[in-house]
Amino acid sequence: MTVxxxxxxxxxYKDDIKRDLSQLIAINSExxxxxxxxxxxFGIGIRKCFDKMIEFAExxxxxxxxxxGYAMHIEYGExxxxxxxxxxxxxxxxxxxEKWNHNPFDLVEINGFWYGRGVNDNKGPMIGCLYLLKVLKELNYHPRKRIRLIIGGAEETTWECMTYYFNHNEMPIYGFSPDGDFPIINCEKGIGYYCYNSKERSANDGLFNIVSIKSSKDITKVCDYLIVNVQTQFxxxxACLCFSSNTKIDYDNNMVIFIYEGISARGRNPNKGENAIFKFVKDFKIIEKLDTRSKKLIKFLDKYFVDSLYGEKLGLFYEDEETGCTTSNLSYLLLEEDNYVISFDYRxxxxxxxxxIVNILKEIxxxxKxxxxxxxxxxxLYVSxxxxxxxxxxxAYKAVTGDIPQLFSKGAASYARALKQAVAFGPTFPLDTTNSHRPNECINxxxxMKALLIYSEVIKLLT
Structure with missing residues (x-):
């Protein structure tokens, strides 16, 4: 059974893969x-997607x-x-x-790419692996281990799917998740999502009183949008106090509304984004006559987070020669009359x-207060x-590509973390652009197909 x-x-089977994948893409499984x-x-959309995958496998x-409905598996071999x-x-x-070039729930093929929400993350690889098992079965391959496609329904959110699954099933001896990058991610950094809460009420004791701050409440991304409402008689x-040139300002009677826009990026790569909270802090820290609570908030953000993408200001910067360095991302900021919330992640x-880590954050x-x-x-997650x-x-990677694979570390989280011996492994190759989590998601x-060939070699080597 050669490559x-x-x-x-x-x-x-490429057209059949496309046909089945198009049916999965058509289901909104958010x-x-x-x-x-x-x-x-997790809702009826994910249930429908499971039912369709079960139909294909049966x-x-x-x-x-x-x-x-938490998870499912498809099994081949003994x-x-x-x-x-x-x-x-x-x-x-x-x-x-509006940023999509076509309906995200239609599978569209353009210039050697399939487009649609979930086509890369992670429906395409799952359908591909199902067809790989189909091919192995047709070629009468008899593995010495059971091969299990373990499929969850809450990877993008809570991961309770994997907790439920492994409460009812034994742990595979080895595994990999086709939900990452090639060559080999043998380390996924530790991740902590945290927030600082304050119950301090606004004293409204300034010439300029910040009465509310709102941003998109997404702990996984760089904050790219922030609205600040300031009450003042002046x-x-x-508005004339040296604000950055790209700050948008609006007025509503005695309210001045500042709108800050940044550039979105995944929290694990804060250096690839532009944080809107940083812009806000840099503008407002020069204003002397702010209300007391806002001054304390801005001073805190400036001291521990602004322009500190690797945990330096938190006193948590560290770099490992093999697995890289720490990162820190300020994800959202919310302020109301009687409280505020600062959300961030650290990897x-x-x-x-x-x-x-936790002790230092608690001390801060x-x-x-x-x-x-x-x-x-x-x-x-670290595999030697x-x-x-x-x-x-x-x-397997070298056998198919001819290249010697390198090991590397990422701040991402794949289902590989659910096993004791597993890593994220493809399907994205270096230089591929997939737009996962963004408009116009696609897969080459x-x-x-090349990734599936690599997976077939892995299966032969390990089973």
Whole structure:
């Protein structure tokens, strides 16, 4: 069973892969708890997507189990041990529909790419892996381990799908998640999503009183939009106080409205974005006659976060030669009459002590009379370069591409973290642009086929 034979069979099924994938893309499988019901804990869209995938798998004669809509698996082969291939069918929101070149729920093929929400993250790779199992079955490949496609419904949100699944199933001995990048991500940084809360009420004791701040409440991204409402009897005077040239200003009686726009980026890459909160702080820290609460807030943000993308100001910067350095991202800021919330994330490589992180953040909070809230934490994933899994992945990658694969670290979170021995592995190749989580999400068709060939070699090596 050579690579060439598998490649030929996958090419033969390319139109079928497209047909099935188009049916998955047509289903809006964004989390929607307003439609939550029995066997649909994340909403009816994700349930429909599961049902469609089950239909495809049963059509091909595979063993399929559904775990109350939290997760499902598709299995091929026999043996006491399991090789897990982990992915998901839930998607992120479409976002600004005007930025899409076509309907995000129609699979469109243009110049060797398939376009649609979820086509890369992660429906395309899941359909591709199903067809890879179909090809292996047709070629009478008999693995010594069971091969399981483990598919979740809450990867983009809470991950409770994996908790539920592994409460009811044994852990695979090895695994990989086709929900990342090639060559090999053997380290996913530890992640902490936190916020500082204050119950301090506004004293309205300034010449200029900030009465509200609003931003998009997304803990996973760089803050790219901020609205600041300032009450004052001197609106023109406030507007003249050296604001940056791109600040948008509006007026509503005694209210001055400032609109800050940045550039969105994923929280793990704050250097690729432009934080709107930073612009706000730089504008307002020079104003002397702000209300007392706003002065304290701005001073705090400036001291610990502004222009500090790697945790330097928090006293949490660290760099590991093998797995990279820490990052810090300020994700949103909300202020009302009687409280405010500062949300941020911190990601760390191998060599950082988790307890030390939390202790330092608590100390900062205590010193500034702020409550630290842990929203979500994900421990670091690290698989040794000498492990059997990594050796197999390297061998498979080189066999198909001819290139010697390098190991690297990312701040992302894949389902690989759900296993003890697993990594994110493709399907995105270096220089690919997929627009995952953004408008016009796409996948290079031939590169998807190449990824499936690499996966076939991994399966042969590990089973």
């Amino acid at each position: 060439d034979i598998i490649k030929e069979r996958l090419q033969f 989390r929607d708890l307003t439609t939550k019901q029995d066997n649909a804990p 059509r091909e004669g595979f063993i399929v189990e559904d775990f109350n 043996g006491s041990e399991i090789l897990g291939i982990l992915g998901h069918l839930d998607i992120v929101e479409v976002g600004d529909i 609106p023109e005077k406030l 760390y490589p191998k060599g950082v002590d988790h307890d030390k 909070g205590n010193e500034n 702020l409550e630290l809230v842990v929203i979500k934490e994900m421990p670091l 370069p000498d492990s059997q899994l990594i050796i197999a992945l390297k061998t 068709i031939e590169n998807l």
